[in-house]
Amino acid sequence: MAYQLYRNTTLGNSLQESLDELIQSQQITPQVALQVLLQFDKAINSALAQRVRNRVNFRGSLNTYRFCDNVWTFVLNDVEFREVTELVKVDKVKIVACDGKNTGSNTAE
């Protein structure tokens, strides 16, 4: 099963908005909408795992961390993000991370 955390992105929100509209105008059923959403989870997980190789480095001091239900959460203070040319400084960052190995590749098509 693919992670659902990308539903709360601009793309995911827009998709859900469209699906909501289609359900409310009775053009599709909530079951169909759910299938579309699950397909979205699968597609975005695999696309981010397979097609993106951009890298951003960052460092900061670790304030809190936890590992619960296979989800890592890190809260960092005074973080510097370095991309090829940009450096961005942020006071506080929360990182939510899941194991990328579990997505995309091992789902049977």
Next chain:
Amino acid sequence: MERRAEAPPPQGLDFTVENVEKALHQLYYDPNIENKNLAQKWLMQAQVSPQAWHFSWLLLNMDKVPEIQYFGASALHIKISRYWNDIPADQYETLKSQLFTHITRFASGSKIVLTRLCVALASLALSMMPEAWPCAVADMVRMFQAEDSNVDGRARCLALLELLTVLPEEFQTSRLPQYRKGQVRSVLAQECGSVFPLLEQLLQQQDSPGFIKQKVLKCFSSWVQLEIPLMDCENLIQAAFTSLRDPELFDTAVEAVVNAISQPDAQRYVNTLLKLIPPVLGLQEQLRQAVQSGDMETSHGICRIAVALGENHSRALLDQVEHWQSFLALVNMIMFCTGIPGHYPVNETTSSLTLTFWYTLQDDILSFEPDKQAVYQQVYRPVYFQLVDVLLHKAQFPSDEEYGFWSSDEKEQFRIYRVDISDTLMYVYEMLGAELLSSLYDKLGRLLTNTEQPSTWQHTEALLYGFQSIAETIDVNYSDVVPGLIGLIPRISISNVQLADTVMFTIGALSEWLADHPVMINNVLPLVLQALGNPELSISSVSTLKKICRECKYDLPPYAANIVAVSQEVLMKQIHKTSQCMWLMQALGFLLSALQVEEILKNLHSLITPYIQQLEKLADETPNPSNKLAIIHILGLLSNLFTTLDISHHDDDHESTEVKKLPVQQGPNPVVVVLQQVFQLIQKVLSKWMNDAQVVESVCAIFEKSVKTLLDDFAPMVPQLCEMLGQMYSTIPQASAIDLTRQLVHIFAHEPAHFPPIKALFLLVTSVTLTLFQQGPRDHPDIVDSFMQLLAQALKRKPDLFLCSNLDVKAVFQCGVLSLKFPEAPTVKASCGFFTELLPRCGEIAPVGQVVHENGKVLLQAVLEGVGGQASRSLMDHFAEILFALNKHCFSYLSVWIKEAMQEDGFPSARVSPEQKETFSQQILRERVNKRRVKEMVKEFTLLCRGLHGTEYTADY
């Protein structure tokens, strides 16, 4: 002759065989798409109707065409899987025997109908087992093996294999309740005792034809996913290994072995896993031959098997200390796959499969306790050093000639592959440590100093790439080989763009090290400045210069004149694209920040004078698209320069730079001096381009960036900037002007000296925007968005602004309510933010209190409309904030308003009943402390209003 379209089936038509056949005919052959759709809809109803139990059997008659038979079989499957409870228990047996009869009949008939019938029987078996049908699988095997049937044996065998293959698949997708799922899974797993011997027998029989064996392997693949103990699969896995020699069976056999090895439970059967190592190693000869003959499919398949065993079970196998040699042999086999000859992705695609294995193995080794780890390190450090060599070999570019033939897609895949290698190397550094850098350095040194055998540029590039991969993310400050490496860089004969790029990126990766060892800057800076003149190295050289200027600015003053001169030259020659020019300006901003004020001014003067002159000329011209681009370019250069030109050092965190810091300057900031000098010119440009959003945005950007860097130092500019913004905004309202106003309010509104001009600007912007609202704001959601943010900022930083007698608070309030109904989510969010800031001020600012008390009901109605389904679901938290604020600050009013509003029939949605509305109102009014609770209530209510409540689709909302 054109065929006349048949009439679509009327909705009320009976679900009979004839009507179904007619509808199917329409679905397949009617040229009219609407008729097709109608037929499809009707057939879907037919499939789930009670009559389907009757007509589906008739549709399966042998004299029908396969399309019709298929529909019959499919309808049966749907009825059995979804309407199981409709079937009386006393009819199970009849249904079962009817299905068996039909499957036998279709064993030599249409393949798609056979599969559907098998799926239907599988579904029946899953619903009946274990109580109603205790030995379902054994029964199936027995039924099809019965000799008395008049169907040919081979066809029966294929039908049985089909049935046995779809059974576990149907289980995986079935909608059995959770408790049943576990129960059925364990029954199925036990029943493998009836299936596996049959499969073994069929695989081992010499006279079994290939297609039967293929079916057997597929069936096995399907069964292993039921968490069957690995040792029970052993014989079949061994048989699958044997099948790998048969080219016809190779792919299916690979699939079966990989599936069996990869099941999560397999790690519990270490002895069986150990027994699997020899057959995997036994594939090496076949692998070598495949590699030699360029048979990519075979090498890929064998590699998948080796990696599946290594990746899934490295920990379990590493733990078997007495078998260390056989595991090491497996690791070496995977190493062979990593280093498979040829270039990725043109000659091979196998090597990339192995990269994750190396992470896993390393993780497992490093997770042992120290004593044990030391032993493993002894064995595996040399392996990982070899891996580095192999990876760097694979990362090498092909010959220029070959590379020229690659498609852009292949080049992109190769780039991605190199990034994956780079990530692996970075990770391997964790295990090998500083010794890895020394080894890379030694190799590079030998390569560059060997005069007898000239090296290829590809080899040098790969070594540097490895170095850069590590230095980019890992702190190499304590490495003793970096000085040597920097010494080597000038010896590299840069004959090629890729090599030059990598040299640049390597220098960039070392910029932090250079900041700690400034004496070495001179060794590399000339190279970077030289590369700056080469358009092919644009990205790498400019980004490297920017990194150096950012990290080493306090050590660059001696080189400043030279850097500025070279940069100016390349800017004038227009060597770089726009975005690189912008980066270059940022680099210069960093560089200048560390100079004395008079030096800064001198450099700024020479740097920007040519642009100022150009801008003066452009300002005189009649506006046209090409001079617009030129103007935006120049304005962009200035904003980027001012983004990084910061003499205050307020955010420097270099520990050792204290001594180098310049004393804070007295007198005006050089950026302010320049801004004041160009102010008139900017006004002149604006006067001609006031209508153009992009030019206005670029002008605003200059001030926005400067304010951000200068903060209080910007103060002298506040009055004139306020005046200019006022003029701009009253001529043509633009969102960027409001955003800049908001920033000024944020930074300067609370300072008495600056309050008068800011207040005047705020009032002007408000009054112009209110006029815009009167004319119809729908064309300007961006302006409305920025305006709402400005209002919220004003309330936050300087609520006094709402006390001004000439601020029409009521009109502002009404605009906010209108904005809540915009379709653009960011605009709605901004207006929610405005109300969330406004409502708490009810008590302290009299005009606000009055307006809210008089007009609050309209606001509440707008909020409820949004919650009722008019606004996007993602905005509900923001609407909840308004409700919470209303309840907290206007409780007595809210209780009346909400009652009145909810009384209206069908408001806010026809889907909610008066009781549900009442419950929601009560809940909201009761909760005055916990905002999270209010958000939950709003979410629940909005789902009810949208008819989405209780659906699985919104279960995670």
